[in-house]
Amino acid sequence: MGLAYVTGDLPALYALTGPFMKVTSSYIGSYFPIFLGGAIFGKIMGDSGAAKSISHFISEKLGKERAILAVVLATSLLTYGGVSLFVVVFAVYPLGVALFQEADIPKRFMPAAIALGAFTFTMTALPGSPQYLNSMPTNYLHTNIYAAPILGTISGLIILVCGVLWLEIGSKKAKAKGEGYGNYNDAVQNFDYDLMPNPFISILPIVVIFIINWIVINIFFKNESFIAKFQQYGGLDGNWPVTIALMFAIVLSLVLFKKQIKSPLSLxxxxxxxxxSPIFNTAVIVGFGGVVKATLAFELIKERVLALNIPGLYKVAISTSLMAGVTGSSSGGTGIALEAxxxxxxxxxxxxxxxxxAMLIAAGGLDSLPHCGAVITLLAVCGITHKEGYKDIGVLTVLIPIVSLLFIIILHNITGVV
Known part of the structure; x- marks a missing residue:
């Protein structure tokens, strides 16, 4: 309402009940099943100890000398497996404390290590990610979650390798100057690993998510009789593969982890x-974008961006990055950019x-500026201030993803590879 009142482009009450509510409710109607399934699956993986079991297995195999890589890989696997970003943060943090303390790595690097695995390539770049962000463009662009597999994989590798190198070099320089873990009141949490599910059993639901996704997209969604069956209902929905995969994973998790789950219904x-909370927060941002889209100023900005004398993919990157930066949300920025x-x-x-x-990688850049809610939550969980930890988070989640995006755009423009 405030935006409408300031611009004077449309009545404030109409802005609230018209474009704002229309876009907000549409977003909730489209993506609530994915948010619901992802939240339930993440809760099961967290409370059953499956997420910790996977994280511990990776850290144990890599050893304390690879503490940073262990945290990044454990976080990446869980996020790429469909576990909620915030569940992953809480699941990996205690293990990160134990590893960083044992290796005497400055704790200020821990939020960046978790952010690298959770907030970057597994969410935006790698094809097949079941994170809801990767499903958002499917209905607008008629793509699927495996879109641009080569470019996405290349971008993901750039982000991962450059990010780990940045953290390893930075931590070694800090230790060479005599900086250790730091004076933090962190007691190492003792886990009863005997009560946790076997790590190989724990990873099965994640594997199932990828298998079901692939089957639905590559078999059912390409079957003419299956397509014809849903024509009268508006056609196939790009969100269905992830939703179905999460449903299978939830059922399998409840069966596999029944010993660890005391009250399934409560869980x-x-x-x-x-x-x-996550879907309403995101939907409200996208709804705000619906109001922004209706203003003359936005139309002017859109025309200016589209009129830039540069290749089209750079326009995609610039517009989506700006939306994500303003909203402090990759999903909110992507939703606004897709809608408009x-x-x-x-x-x-x-x-x-x-x-x-390109849209998703762009949205995963400026979204994690200091005012981003996910960044604030991550730093709070780790007990690190913005002054201590944000520089590395900024390099890993803003600078490196933007560089990787520019690289794959140039690569595509030169070679045509997808």
Whole structure:
């Protein structure tokens, strides 16, 4: 309402009940099943000890001398497996404390290590990620979550390798100057690993998510009779593969971890409740974007961006990055960009798969500026201030993803590889 009142482009009450509510409710209607399934699955993986079991197994195999890499890989695997970012943060943090203390690595590097695994390539770049962000472009661009597999994989590797190198070099320099873990009141948490599920059993639901996703997209979604069956209902929905995969993973998890789960119904209820805040927060941001889209100023900015005398993919990167930076949210920025610019980008003749991947990587850059809610939560959980930890987070989640995005855009423009 405030934006509408300031700009004077439309009545404030209409802005609230019209474009804001229309876009907000539409977003919730489209993506609530994914948020619900992801939240329940994350709750099961967290409370059953499965997430900790996987994390501990990775850290144990790599050893304390690879503490940073262990934290990054454990976080990456869980996030890429569909576990909620915030569940991963809470699951990996205690193990990170133990590893960093044992290796005497400055704790200020821990938030960046977790952010690298959770907030970057597993969420935006790697094809097949079941994170809801990777499903958002599917209905606008008629793509699937495996869009631009080569470019996405290359971008993901750049982010991972450069990020780990940055942390390793930085921590070694700090230790050479005599900086150790630091004076933090962190007691090493003792886990009863005997009560946790076997790590190989724990990873099965994650494997199932990828298998079911692949089957639905590559078999059912390409079956003419299956497609025809849903034509009268508006056609296939790009969110279905992830939703179905999460449903299978939830059922399998409840069976595999029944010894660790004392009250399945209570766990399902808590998981469902935990889905409400994230989806409403994101939907409200996207709804705000609906109001922004209706203003003359936004139309002017959109026209200026689209009129830039640069290749189209750079316009995709610039517009999505700006939206994500303003909202402090990758999903909010992506939602606004898709709602307003998906059709113009397609009309340019750009490859939909490349738009899909470029948009997400762009959204995963400026989204994690200091005011980002996920960054604030991560630093709070780790007990690190912005002054201590944000520089490394900024390099790993803003600078390196932007560099990787520019690289794959240039690569695509030169070679046409997707």
């Amino acid at each position: 399902l209820e808590k998981g469902a409740e935990s889905s409400l 610019l998906a059709k113009p980008f397609l009309d340019m003749g750009l490859n939909p798969e490349v738009i899909h991947r």
